[in-house]
Amino acid sequence: MWLQRRDPAAAAPWLDGALELSREIGDRHREAQVRRRVAVLHGQRGEPHRTHVELGRAPGILDELAGLHCAAFVQQAIGELFLRQGDAGAASAPLVDAFVVQRRLGGRAAVARVAGLLGELHHAAGRRRTAPRCFHRSLSTCRRLGARDRAELVRARLRSLG
Known part of the structure; x- marks a missing residue:
């Protein structure tokens, strides 16, 4: 908390x-x-x-x-740390790994979160087509989960892409 x-x-x-x-x-x-x-x-x-x-x-x-599920959360944390430090290259592999594992295990909230992080990663790397796709995936998953606050954050991020 x-x-x-x-x-x-x-x-x-x-x-x-x-x-x-x-x-x-x-x-x-x-x-x-x-x-x-x-x-x-x-x-x-x-x-x-x-x-x-x-x-x-x-x-x-x-x-x-x-602990595959927990390891995916650690990978997510590592990827997010690198992303926040401006190192998109180092963030890529841990975030992709986390996404793949969470998707395979059915962790929908985690998939939504990591998809959003991947959107940020692709945006930071200048991948203007891939970033919105990741954000849309995150948004649709948030909507299915009823996570309105998280969905609004992702919608705002999509609007900021222009």
Whole structure:
């Protein structure tokens, strides 16, 4: 909740406790998920190096556990991080991987989110035909899910493309 409100100072003690507890009880899956959120925290603090370190730890844990669905979320986070840092080239593979896995597993909300990120990626890379297609995919999925707020964000992004 604190991360969604973009309040990393409030989120930090909760995430520290969650990380400690997940290690204490040996829940590697939960540890990977907490690390993904810790990476978001570092991103909100403007600490890209620490974000990369945390995101780098999570895939190894998930590979060890064969957590394909969760690994896709980590790939999405990695791709989004690179995209926000202006590195569309580095963002491409993790976002495409996340999209393929989420589509195969039927994670419609995740597909909508990653499709929107792919739209941003293609727009940043100057692919003027591909970007709107990705945004339209995101928008149609948001509509099917009844995610009106998310759909409105995607519609606004489409309008900004001109």
